[in-house]
Amino acid sequence: MAAFIVLLCFGCLALCISSALLRWNELKYRKKGLPPGTMGWPIFGETTEFLKQGPSFIKNQRTRYGNFFKSHLLGCPTIVSMDPDINRYILMNEAKGLVPGYPQSMLDILGKCNIAAVHGSTHKYMRGALLSLITPAKLRHQVLPKIDQFMRSHLSDWNQKIINIQDKTKEMALMSSLKQIAGLECGPMCEEFKQEFFKLVLGTLSLPIDLPGTSYKNGFKARKNIVDMLRRLIEQRRSSTEEDDMLSQLMKAEENRHRLTDDEIIDQIITILYSGYETVSTTSMMAIKYLHDNPHVLHELRKEHTAIRQGKNLEDPITLEEFKSMRFTRAVIFETSRLATIVNGVLRKTTRDMEINGFVIPEGWRIYVYTREINYDPTLYPDPMRFNPWRWLDKSLESQNYFLLFGGGTRQCPGKELGIAEISTFLHYFVTRYRWEEVGGDKLMKFPRVEAPNGLHIRVSSYS
Numbered sequence: 001m002a003a004f005i006v007l008l009c010f011g012c013l014a015l016c017i018s019s020a021l022l023r024w025n026e027l028k029y030r031k032k033g034l035p036p037g038t039m040g041w042p043i044f045g046e047t048t049e050f051l052k053q054g055p056s057f058i059k060n061q062r063t064r065y066g067n068f069f070k071s072h073l074l075g076c077p078t079i080v081s082m083d084p085d086i087n088r089y090i091l092m093n094e095a096k097g098l099v100p101g102y103p104q105s106m107l108d109i110l111g112k113c114n115i116a117a118v119h120g121s122t123h124k125y126m127r128g129a130l131l132s133l134i135t136p137a138k139l140r141h142q143v144l145p146k147i148d149q150f151m152r153s154h155l156s157d158w159n160q161k162i163i164n165i166q167d168k169t170k171e172m173a174l175m176s177s178l179k180q181i182a183g184l185e186c187g188p189m190c191e192e193f194k195q196e197f198f199k200l201v202l203g204t205l206s207l208p209i210d211l212p213g214t215s216y217k218n219g220f221k222a223r224k225n226i227v228d229m230l231r232r233l234i235e236q237r238r239s240s241t242e243e244d245d246m247l248s249q250l251m252k253a254e255e256n257r258h259r260l261t262d263d264e265i266i267d268q269i270i271t272i273l274y275s276g277y278e279t280v281s282t283t284s285m286m287a288i289k290y291l292h293d294n295p296h297v298l299h300e301l302r303k304e305h306t307a308i309r310q311g312k313n314l315e316d317p318i319t320l321e322e323f324k325s326m327r328f329t330r331a332v333i334f335e336t337s338r339l340a341t342i343v344n345g346v347l348r349k350t351t352r353d354m355e356i357n358g359f360v361i362p363e364g365w366r367i368y369v370y371t372r373e374i375n376y377d378p379t380l381y382p383d384p385m386r387f388n389p390w391r392w393l394d395k396s397l398e399s400q401n402y403f404l405l406f407g408g409g410t411r412q413c414p415g416k417e418l419g420i421a422e423i424s425t426f427l428h429y430f431v432t433r434y435r436w437e438e439v440g441g442d443k444l445m446k447f448p449r450v451e452a453p454n455g456l457h458i459r460v461s462s463y464s
């Protein structure tokens with residue numbers, strides 16, 4: 001009995017302390033003019049609920065507080081914005097003080113010259129330098145032929161094998177970029193690069209705890225090793241003028257009006273590798289998943305690709321015209337990106353107190369432009385849970401204000417066409433060479449990232 005009373009007292013005490021802490025935290029953020037919402041626990045805010053409940057947490061808060069509410073997520077006071085017009089305004093108005101708001105660990109590891117860390121005129125020329133690498137002429141003569149060569153070889157010996165398509169698409173996204181950037185192909189340097197790159201990616205997704213053994217510390221070490229490798233490559237390029245890859249083009253100062261320092265070139269390369277890695281690999285993996293589950297879509301896609309192959313020799317690469325003619329493939333990529341929600345949203349940060357949507361958002365707050373729910377809005381995408389690429393054949397869907405699969409405004413994805421070219425070429429060789437079935441039982445997670453925690457295994461056999 002005594003034990004029960006002690007327990008009860010402890011329970012009541014814990015309850016009192018908890019509600020006092022919650023109340024104190026709410027009062028701390030009760031500034032005039034802030035949008036409605038709750039701030040959760042001191043320091044931790046509502047991060048646990050957000051990560052545990054995922055999209056339902058955001059949907060519940062929206063039901064209670066509307067499309068524009070406050071919370072405290074991943075260590076920062078945050079505004080979640082789900083209003084299409086306000087989202088557009090936020091993405092278009094970096095100059096008014098709405099700059100990228102990505103976590104510190106990401107910025108530290110990607111480098112101080114990486115595109116998300118720079119603003120104003122520096123952002124303009126870093127972005128210009130990147131875009132100059134993927135002009136239509138470069139796409140035709142350099143980028144597409146290299147992607148083609150890479151995909152043929154990457155997909156060459158899958159027949160009669162069980163493949164973890166998650167691993168294969170990750171490797172594909174990284175190695176294809178490495179070939180474009182520095183002409184690197186399988187070999188010891190590439191292998192070393194790959195290992196360090198995987199550690200770097202993990203580090204950017206971790207808490208910035210600078211202690212031995214943490215993912216952050218390892219990510220930082222991996223960055224140092226990658227920077228050393230890239231510096232060596234830059235030195236080699238200085239003594240040889242033969243190579244014609246992205247690295248050489250970035251270094252050709254006399255030709256390049258976007259002149260970059262060595263440090264900027266290195267961060268630019270890390271940015272290109274990083275930005276195209278998970279987006280391209282996950283979209284490719286999920287396309288394979290959806291095509292498997294929707295044979296009528298696979299049939300239509302295959303028709304498009306077999307028509308392209310007809311009349312071509314086995315060794316003929318895909319041309320720019322053929323890539324542009326892949327209308328259904330492009331639709332499959334958009335539909336995959338929409339239905340799987342590869343990108344949940346983008347983050348911004350206020351650099352000063354500012355008024356948005358009639359509320360005053362204090363300096364230093366994050367704004368989560370949360371685009372996930374747009375993807376499942378039945379008024380925009382009828383029967384939204386159905387994998388229906390045909391909806392994208394109406395080209396105007398791609399130019400709608402609410403189309404944010406590749407971001408919007410001044411930071412809209414500069415690698416969009418490059419990413420689509422990689423995924424399209426991958427699909428081209430995959431569906432014309434192989435048929436496949438899932439081994440089955442693999443779990444797929446949709447939030448906070450789309451991933452198969454134990455891999456996605458498929459049994460592959462020859463199509464012909």
Ligand code: HEM
Binds near residue numbers: 272343414416419
């Ligand atoms: C299916 C593939 C891809 C998807 C879904 C995607 C998505 C996005 C999104 C949503 C943003 C906006 C981020 C923001 O506003 O903060 C973005 C920006 C960016 N993307 Fe992509 N991306 C893809 C492929 C690529 C590739 C292949 C590259 C390689 C060049 C790339 C490079 C970048 C860069 C550098 C930015 C930052 C632009 C800036 O800050 O000005 N992306 N991407």
